[in-house]
Amino acid sequence: MSKSRPADMTPDEFKQWGHQFIDWVGEYLAHPERLNVLSQIEPGDIRRQLPVLPPQQPESMSEVLKDLGNIIVPGLTHWNHPDFFAYFPNTGSGPGILGELVCAAFNVNGMVWRTAPAATELEEHVLGWLRDLIGLSKTFKGIVHDTASISTFHALVAARETIRERNVRDEGIGGPDAPRLRMYASEQAHSSVEKGAMAIGIGRRGLVKIPTDPEFRMDPAALDAAIRRDLDDGWRPFCVVATVGTTSTTSVDPVPAIADICEKYGLWLHVDAAYAGSAAIVPEFQYILDGCDRADSLVTNPHKWLLTPVDFSAFYCRRPDILRRAFSLTAEYLTTAEGEEVTNAMDYSLQLGRRFRALKFWMVIRYFGVDGLRDVIREHIRLGKHFASLVKLDNRFEIVAPVPFSSVCFRLRGGDAENQSLIDRVNATGKIFISHTRLNEKLTIHFTVGNLRTTEDHVDAAWQLIQGLVRNR
Amino acid sequence: MSKSRPADMTPDEFKQWGHQFIDWVGEYLAHPERLNVLSQIEPGDIRRQLPVLPPQQPESMSEVLKDLGNIIVPGLTHWNHPDFFAYFPNTGSGPGILGELVCAAFNVNGMVWRTAPAATELEEHVLGWLRDLIGLSKTFKGIVHDTASISTFHALVAARETIRERNVRDEGIGGPDAPRLRMYASEQAHSSVEKGAMAIGIGRRGLVKIPTDPEFRMDPAALDAAIRRDLDDGWRPFCVVATVGTTSTTSVDPVPAIADICEKYGLWLHVDAAYAGSAAIVPEFQYILDGCDRADSLVTNPHKWLLTPVDFSAFYCRRPDILRRAFSLTAEYLTTAEGEEVTNAMDYSLQLGRRFRALKFWMVIRYFGVDGLRDVIREHIRLGKHFASLVKLDNRFEIVAPVPFSSVCFRLRGGDAENQSLIDRVNATGKIFISHTRLNEKLTIHFTVGNLRTTEDHVDAAWQLIQGLVRNR
Numbered sequence A, B: 001m002s003k004s005r006p007a008d009m010t011p012d013e014f015k016q017w018g019h020q021f022i023d024w025v026g027e028y029l030a031h032p033e034r035l036n037v038l039s040q041i042e043p044g045d046i047r048r049q050l051p052v053l054p055p056q057q058p059e060s061m062s063e064v065l066k067d068l069g070n071i072i073v074p075g076l077t078h079w080n081h082p083d084f085f086a087y088f089p090n091t092g093s094g095p096g097i098l099g100e101l102v103c104a105a106f107n108v109n110g111m112v113w114r115t116a117p118a119a120t121e122l123e124e125h126v127l128g129w130l131r132d133l134i135g136l137s138k139t140f141k142g143i144v145h146d147t148a149s150i151s152t153f154h155a156l157v158a159a160r161e162t163i164r165e166r167n168v169r170d171e172g173i174g175g176p177d178a179p180r181l182r183m184y185a186s187e188q189a190h191s192s193v194e195k196g197a198m199a200i201g202i203g204r205r206g207l208v209k210i211p212t213d214p215e216f217r218m219d220p221a222a223l224d225a226a227i228r229r230d231l232d233d234g235w236r237p238f239c240v241v242a243t244v245g246t247t248s249t250t251s252v253d254p255v256p257a258i259a260d261i262c263e264k265y266g267l268w269l270h271v272d273a274a275y276a277g278s279a280a281i282v283p284e285f286q287y288i289l290d291g292c293d294r295a296d297s298l299v300t301n302p303h304k305w306l307l308t309p310v311d312f313s314a315f316y317c318r319r320p321d322i323l324r325r326a327f328s329l330t331a332e333y334l335t336t337a338e339g340e341e342v343t344n345a346m347d348y349s350l351q352l353g354r355r356f357r358a359l360k361f362w363m364v365i366r367y368f369g370v371d372g373l374r375d376v377i378r379e380h381i382r383l384g385k386h387f388a389s390l391v392k393l394d395n396r397f398e399i400v401a402p403v404p405f406s407s408v409c410f411r412l413r414g415g416d417a418e419n420q421s422l423i424d425r426v427n428a429t430g431k432i433f434i435s436h437t438r439l440n441e442k443l444t445i446h447f448t449v450g451n452l453r454t455t456e457d458h459v460d461a462a463w464q465l466i467q468g469l470v471r472n473r
Helices: A011-030 A045-049 A062-077 A096-107 A115-132 A146-159 A191-199 A220-232 A256-265 A277-283 A285-289 A319-328 A357-390 A418-429 A456-468 B011-030 B045-049 B061-075 B094-106 B116-135 B148-161 B189-199 B220-232 B255-265 B276-281 B283-289 B319-326 B359-391 B416-427 B456-468
Strands: A141-145 A180-185 A207-210 A235-243 A269-270 A296-299 A313-317 A397-398 A407-412 A435-439 A444-449 B141-145 B178-187 B206-209 B235-243 B268-272 B297-300 B313-317 B396-400 B407-412 B437-439 B440-449
Touching: A011 A062, A011 B011, A011 B094, A045 A062, A045 B116, A062 B094, A062 B116, A062 B359, A062 B440, A096 A407, A096 B011, A096 B061, A096 B094, A096 B359, A115 A141, A115 A277, A115 A313, A115 A357, A115 A435, A115 B045, A141 A146, A141 B178, A146 A191, A146 A235, A146 A269, A146 A296, A146 A313, A146 A319, A180 A191, A180 A220, A191 A207, A191 B319, A207 A220, A220 A256, A235 A256, A256 A269, A277 A285, A277 A296, A277 A357, A285 A357, A296 B141, A296 B206, A313 A319, A319 A397, A319 B045, A357 A397, A357 A407, A357 A456, A357 B061, A418 A456, A435 B313, A456 B255, B011 B061, B045 B061, B061 B220, B094 B359, B116 B141, B116 B276, B116 B313, B116 B359, B148 B178, B148 B189, B148 B235, B148 B297, B148 B313, B148 B319, B178 B189, B178 B220, B189 B206, B189 B440, B206 B220, B220 B235, B220 B255, B235 B255, B276 B297, B276 B359, B283 B359, B313 B319, B359 B396, B359 B407, B359 B456, B407 B416, B416 B437, B416 B456
Parallel strands: A180 A207, A180 A235, A235 A269, A269 A296, B178 B206, B178 B235, B235 B268, B268 B297
Antiparallel strands: A141 A313, A296 A313, A397 A407, A407 A444, A435 A444, B141 B313, B297 B313, B396 B407, B407 B440, B437 B440
């Protein structure tokens, strides 16, 4: 045995460094107020501090810890921070962080059952728990992806596979006798739906954006009309994506009516509930998924609102046979003795590699309990509505969309320039981070409560900060 | 402020539990010999031990730790184990594990520069280090994906975008005047290439599998002939995937000759170097990427051979403008003030969500140093060749492919049944894990050295175990 071969940390060294890293993380989490939530650095500031060449010789982990504090932390926008109100905030909770630690130590690849049986079975099990909690029927099979973009992409590929007049898996969608495919989503659907259309090869013109009602929900009559028009024009409709909790206003598309239309025309119905789906674990909010049991697939992201570190997107499919037809392809070197009694995850996804993501979600559910998770959602929705009530008291502002969850869309009465300037001044403080959207062609401020450690005090202080930065007119 | 709202661990609780989890992981890593490397459980064994319903109330993390030891560990195949010789082994090294810990605590989403500047810049920086180490020119732009499957998928979508006679991004590849697209890879290419063809909508028939030479390398003359035949038949060739380190035999396709052909016909050249690309960081092995500088894209996976926990796939593209044309789509709510001076990762990938994966790779490089990483690769290749030399001494066996890296393909002289039976008996011991493939229509044993802690003693013991299980004839 060569004696000069490089070695990993010994178990004792791992424990020593591990304790130091844990303590460092504990301090990071303990003092968010010391940090600018939105990084105030300039482009290139990080790279300027990094050596041009990688180290030839080993460096001490204490140097790494120093650089984490001196270079990385000031260069990050701190998502795991109670004053992060932009986009959809998330939470890397304690049990979730420790789950990632253990996942990396196991370092398994659950591509097939036998390469990590517990990873496959725990994934199926916790996704079953979540499915039951949000009220979907047991006909849905769950699989974890990294992001909702990838979950939705898998839905679209499966939907494309249902076209009866063509064997898409083998023949593809091109060629002289190829149908011109069309799918539908509302104007408020997430950009990943359009990216998915591009990725699967139907192009941007293959997606029809359906108008929404004044509350930014898809108009089912307009959907029906668009499909009929396309059929008349020789298009081949194959899929509708409904959204439960749109990115801008968290609006909920009328899924029951959309499901009727999908049934009428024989179209795949995919539901993007990436953000709001988590709220359905709360009994009094379960109605938001009404009609979703008739969908063919649905995605919701526990890494958004269920305290699980990114990445963890839960994808459910009621027609796993179609998903499998679209994605299964077993190379000889991947054949295993286990038959149909096990799930080989690779048969249902484009990726072969699959880390043990279920571990962190399992640990989060156990640490907080279902009641705890429900209370977190309830509290965030309460805080969102509380924030909206504060905005309503100030006549300089207007709320421009309903507040069904914890997101508030509001704006200064006035032009885009004034709103942009306010947003810029707020974010330049580094104290809170808010984002924007555009509604009815007007620049709008988007404020969402979603980090576990955000309290009413944080929300009140955020509002005071915003109010204080309005310029007198 | 509601007092009953659920709370995360306090920083002190996080530290206490964190220390316990670190110690647990340290013990897990310290005693691999106590574990069956290939799990010996039966399908359903894990789920039977899990409660049907999720816990309503919080549970103690000490219960979780107990279940990790009692349920999860016996139910895993232990990839992070020195006796794992199947597929391509990997390593969750100490610094890599701690990197994932910190990543989960930051929990940032680097979808655009401003949402995590340090994540974007560190990713660009360490991928620049790796690009230089493997000898690619600086014209390649790097981006991290979860798996090589997804990296290759991005390459194929970009390649599809180069078809001049069509605006694929907008119009897709379907419809009556659509070209019939064809891409090419060797018979030994990874299944993700064919899955990619299915995903992008050209179907399995859109991929032509080119025969290989006796050493399982793509035959360039056959490639050229296939392209010419397809052109005559009205197909539209657009892409070739070459492999550096095939999955079965780690063969290296003749990239320079393939690059010539791609230039001749104007085809995108993607190189799948998922496993073997890492070896190019060693100066004496850098030649394996000869010709790859002429490729349009290349993927190599540090989570395979560079001690980085899954997932970490490095994707390089020499035509980032095309990648961007294929994938960029900026929703209003994602616009930011920073202009072309920064990279917004979402413009180059299907996924919007992006965790801070560069952190772990950065920590691995710093902990081991470039010299250390090179020595690991050298040692694994030495051990692979050492294993091959042992096999050669035993006349009952034959080696059926060259051993350019650390993978050895060999078989008992005899039929498939005897080889299958030997593999089954070896793996049933739980002591080592080996996999299989099929070469020249014969079942073949696949043995790869690739875990950091694998020593010559482990390799010798593995060979003795295999020899000892050969049935006398």
